[in-house]
């Protein structure tokens with residue numbers, strides 16, 4: 001006999017686990033997370049850098065961040081699992097156009113209650129003395145941003161979801177979803193579930209899951225790379241803000257145990273399922289990192305200490321959160337690009353409200369609605385790293 005649940009969540013990454021946890025908190029009775037791997041959190045969530053920031057350029061992303069930061073702070077206090085270091089994010093620019101965009105982003109963030117500081121070059125150097133300040137015009141800084149351990153977030157979300165009574169089924173690859181008289185029939189390699197609603201939280205695979213119901217969902221996998229660079233000399237220095245050189249796209253943070261994690265994303269990378277390190281990444285990094293981080297320019301990057309993973313990307317760099325007009329009850333929660341770990345609490349809350357109340361009161365989800373692609377009505381997030 002198929003098992004009957006209220007909501008089947010496809011995908012046990014940080015998003016699916018957060019959705020399950022929030023559904024139970026909202027009083028939805030039978031919640032099952034269906035994850036194809038033997039353990040949860042093995043997809044994109046296992047490759048993330050752990051950055052958390054409120055410094056986005058659209059209202060919905062800033063609001064998702066503000067909500068999520070508060071929830072991540074609370075979860076870290078309660079569980080001690082997140083390793084949330086609120087070092088702040090420091091965004092830097094040396095161009096006139098960059099300064100204009102940064103200033104308008106800061107105005108938006110402040111208008112939404114996020115306490116972002118505007119820093120002059122000397123103030124930037126006070127925070128990170130080893131930066132090259134040549135040509136620097138300004139920086140923006142938000143002290144509640146920072147970085148955490150993505151595995152810790154997955155563990156905390158899983159534990160809380162289970163404690164609240166959600167069922168997490170691993171080794172359960174969803175191979176078919178069909179509409180039934182009162183909802184859906186979800187077939188896994190390991191059994192069938194009848195479900196009133198289905199949530200698509202399959203990360204980079206969300207397009208494939210949507211296709212099981214004939215739905216066209218433009219979430220594409222895009223390979224992203226990270227490098228660990230050892231401390232150039234001497235003992236590890238103090239933690240620094242997550243520094244983002246907006247002029248080159250290079251992002252640098254110091255690890256708690258010393259050394260630096262360095263990232264750079266090529267905006268022109270095409271979709272790909274490849275998760276091996278892209279050799280072009282090391283070249284690109286080499287030519288860019290010295291622009292603001294001369295300290296790291298001469299340190300060799302060991303390819304064995306680099307890794308890559310997939311961003312679940314959308315054309316406008318916004319997630320897709322909402323019911324599917326052509327298949328009511330099939331709720332999308334995917335496409336979080338490079339901000340899925342940090343936005344997981346908000347994503348979970350949004351879906352839980354949609355399911356439990358039939359509407360979302362906490363956020364205006366219009367910019368994230370699935371139908372926007374067909375309507376050609378996209379608002380683009382430009383602060384993508």
Ligand SMILES: Cc1cc2nc3c(=O)[nH]c(=O)nc-3n(C[C@H](O)[C@H](O)[C@H](O)COP(=O)(O)OP(=O)(O)OC[C@H]3O[C@@H](n4cnc5c(N)ncnc54)[C@H](O)[C@@H]3O)c2cc1C
Pocket residue numbers: 010011012013014015016034035036037040041042043044045046047048049050051052172173174175201202203204205209224225226307308309310311312334335336337338339340341342343
């Ligand atoms: C290099 C890199 C750096 C990043 N840095 C950051 C960062 O600093 N901050 C941040 O917030 N985010 C970051 N991200 C992005 C973040 O990792 C993702 O946005 C987030 O993990 C997406 O979570 P998810 O649950 O949607 O996807 P996933 O974690 O991929 O989970 C989806 C799950 O669905 C499962 N699944 C797929 N198909 C099926 C099926 N048919 N049946 C059952 N299960 C299925 C998969 O096995 C997987 O476990 C980074 C990503 C990468 C690659």
